[in-house]
Amino acid sequence: MNLLNQKNLAKFIFDSTIYNLKKRFDAYGKTLYDFINNIYVVCPHCSKQAIVQSEEFSKRQIQNETKLSCPNCGFNKYYKETPREKWVSKSGIVHEINDLVVGKNIDPYFKLPLWIQLRMRDGILWAYNFEHLDFIKSHVEAELRYRDATKNLHWSLGAKLPKWMTLKKNRNEILSAIDKLKRLT
Numbered sequence: 001m002n003l004l005n006q007k008n009l010a011k012f013i014f015d016s017t018i019y020n021l022k023k024r025f026d027a028y029g030k031t032l033y034d035f036i037n038n039i040y041v042v043c044p045h046c047s048k049q050a051i052v053q054s055e056e057f058s059k060r061q062i063q064n065e066t067k068l069s070c071p072n073c074g075f076n077k078y079y080k081e082t083p084r085e086k087w088v089s090k091s092g093i094v095h096e097i098n099d100l101v102v103g104k105n106i107d108p109y110f111k112l113p114l115w116i117q118l119r120m121r122d123g124i125l126w127a128y129n130f131e132h133l134d135f136i137k138s139h140v141e142a143e144l145r146y147r148d149a150t151k152n153l154h155w156s157l158g159a160k161l162p163k164w165m166t167l168k169k170n171r172n173e174i175l176s177a178i179d180k181l182k183r184l185t
C-alpha cells in the first residue's frame with residue numbers, strides 16, 4: 001500500500017468514526033423545535049408561571065393559534081393580537097414581519113423571559129419546558145461520557161450546546177443547576 005492509500009484509509013477510518021459517533025449522538029433525535037410548542041414564561045402581569053402554546057412552528061406563517069395564558073391571574077393573549085413591524089414593498093403591498101426569536105432565553109413570540117433559567121458563571125442555562133431541561137441534562141451527561149470514552153480525539157461532538165455547558169469542569173455545577181431548575185415546577 002502506498003503512502004497516499006494509507007492516508008486515505010486513515011482518513012476513511014477517522015471519518016467513519018466521527019460518523020458513527022455523530023449518529024449515536026443524534027440518536028437522541030431531538031432539536032429545540034421539538035420543545036417549542038409549550039414554553040413556560042414569566043407572566044407579564046403577575047410574574048408567576050405562564051405558558052406560551054403554539055402549533056406547528058413556521059417562521060413564514062402567522063401564528064394564529066399561538067397563545068400566552070397564565071393559570072394564576074387568568075391573563076391571556078394571542079400572538080396575532082400583538083403589534084408587529086410592517087414593511088411596505090415598492091408596489092405598496094404591506095408585509096408583516098414575523099420577527100420570531102429562537103434559541104434565546106425568551107419565548108420566540110412574545111419575547112417574555114423564560115420561567116426556567118438560571119444565570120451561571122459562564123452563561124445562562126435555560127430551557128423552554130421541563131422536558132427540554134431533561135433533554136439538556138441527558139445531553140450534558142452523554143457529551144461527557146463520549147468525551148471520556150474518546151480521550152484521544154480532540155474534537156467535540158457538541159455544537160448543539162454552548163461549549164461551557166459541556167466542559168467537564170462545569171459538570172457538577174450544571175447538573176446541580178438543572179436539579180435546582182427542576183424544582184421550579
Ligand SMILES: [Zn+2]
Nearest residue numbers: 043046070073
Ligand atoms: Zn399571571
